[in-house]
Amino acid sequence: MTQTTTRWICMAALTFALGAASAFATAAEKQREDLGVIPTPQEVVWNEGTVQVNGSTLIVLPPKASEGVKFAATYLEQRLQEQLGLGLKFYRDTNLDPPTYKLIVLGNPKEDALVARLMKTYGLTLSDDMRDEGYVLAVGDKGILIAAESAKGLLYGTATLRQMIVSRGLGTPLPAVNVRDWPKMKLRGIHDEISYGQVSTMDNFKDMIRFLSDFKMNTLIFYFEDTFRFKRYPAIGEGRGALTREQVDELEAFARPLGVEIFPVFEMLGNQGSLLMLDEV
Numbered sequence: 001m002t003q004t005t006t007r008w009i010c011m012a013a014l015t016f017a018l019g020a021a022s023a024f025a026t027a028a029e030k031q032r033e034d035l036g037v038i039p040t041p042q043e044v045v046w047n048e049g050t051v052q053v054n055g056s057t058l059i060v061l062p063p064k065a066s067e068g069v070k071f072a073a074t075y076l077e078q079r080l081q082e083q084l085g086l087g088l089k090f091y092r093d094t095n096l097d098p099p100t101y102k103l104i105v106l107g108n109p110k111e112d113a114l115v116a117r118l119m120k121t122y123g124l125t126l127s128d129d130m131r132d133e134g135y136v137l138a139v140g141d142k143g144i145l146i147a148a149e150s151a152k153g154l155l156y157g158t159a160t161l162r163q164m165i166v167s168r169g170l171g172t173p174l175p176a177v178n179v180r181d182w183p184k185m186k187l188r189g190i191h192d193e194i195s196y197g198q199v200s201t202m203d204n205f206k207d208m209i210r211f212l213s214d215f216k217m218n219t220l221i222f223y224f225e226d227t228f229r230f231k232r233y234p235a236i237g238e239g240r241g242a243l244t245r246e247q248v249d250e251l252e253a254f255a256r257p258l259g260v261e262i263f264p265v266f267e268m269l270g271n272q273g274s275l276l277m278l279d280e281v
Contacts, residue, residue, distance in 0.1 A: 034175075036167030037160050038215055041137075041181035050173035051139050052102075053165055058091040060105045062112065068151025069107050071257050076104070076158040079214075083166050104161070106146035106154055118145045122178055133218075133259075134182030137161060139174050152259040156181070156216045163214075189219025189260070195227045195267075199241030205251055213258035220255065221263045222248075228266075 035044060061073050073090070080086040091103070109116040109126065119125070122138040126149060130136075135148035135157035146157035160181065164174055189212055194200070200208070212220060227242040236242070252262050 035164065035177065037163045041160065041179045042184075043178075043180040045178040047140060047176040047178065049141060049176040051141075051144065051176060052173045053086075053088075053104075053144070054170070055087055057088055057102045057104060059088050060103050060114070061090045061092055062107070062114075063092055065107065066111065066151075068154055069112075071151065072106060072146075072154040072158050075155065075258075076162060079162055080165065083162070084170055086165070086170060103143035104146070105143060106157065108149055108154075109147050110149065115145065115147050118142060119147050124178055124180065130180070130182045133216075134180070135160075137179040137181070138177070139164075140176045140178075144174075151257075152218070153182075155213065155259050159214055159216060183216065183218075187219050188217040189221065190217070191221040191223060191265075193223040194241075194243075195223060195225035199227055199243070202247060202250070206254055209251070209255045209258055209260050212260050218259050218261060219263065220260055221265055223265045223267070225267050228264075 035041070059073050059077060061070065065073070077088045077090070080088060088104070105114055105118055107115040109119050118138070119136065121142055122136075122140060122145060124136040124138055124145075124147065126134065126136060126147065130153065131149050133150060133152045133156060135146060135153040137157050137160055138145040139161075144161065146154060146161060148154045148157055160179065168174065190208075192200075192208070209220060212218070222243075226237045227240055228248075229237050229242045229244045231245070248262070248264075255262055
């Protein structure tokens with residue numbers, strides 16, 4: 001065999017190896033994208049098997065569950081009903097054998113022995129950087145597990161599960177996966193300038209808050225110039241759709257359990273043209 005022939009064989013083998021590696025990488029990336037979740041979780045491990053979620057699936061809700069667990073569980077059930085017409089029922093007995101039932105178990109492993117046991121079974125852990133908003137999610141032959149140390153983490157875990165279900169539609173099983181996820185940034189959200197056009201209705205604002213929560217965002221900034229109704233100065237914002245104190249209080253109460261904080265931004269005089277044109281100012 002000549003030196004030239006050997007060189008060509010080596011190049012062909014290298015090209016094949018690089019092509020195969022690229023194909024495997026592409027397949028892995030495609031599989032990761034097929035999780036159907038936005039934003040993509042930090043860590044995803046794909047396992048063998050699938051799990052079907054349907055009307056016979058039960059959400060475990062212990063009698064002494066915390067308010068965060070109760071809200072995450074009931075909100076998951078409510079939103080799946082709204083989005084897919086999928087009605088899930090609650091199971092309140094904690095003395096059950098997980099492999100026997102099609103279960104969605106969620107909670108804090110420090111407070112719930114079943115959650116801690118399932119985390120160990122699935123080989124999942126919660127690290128320090130996951131304490132405030134992180135969660136773990138497992139889909140497998142022991143059922144579905146969502147675990148977190150915070151109410152926000154549990155809510156985000158249910159959002160991930162719900163996106164997986166909704167993106168596939170009813171009747172399509174979920175892939176068996178282990179997920180560990182936590183936000184990359186502390187502040188995540190949108191800035192809504194409500195002084196330069198039509199102000200949203202209360203229903204619009206609540207839809208916006210639900211959207212933020214669905215995609216694990218935690219901040220809604222309202223930009224005010226003259227679009228807030230001050231009780232001592234009722235002429236400010238009159239006819240402009242300005243929000244009242246009671247409306248803002250209602251939106252904050254709605255947003256709080258969904259993990260969204262509302263920040264007001266009041267502009268100074270340089271941007272208060274509408275206000276300064278009032279006769280009484």
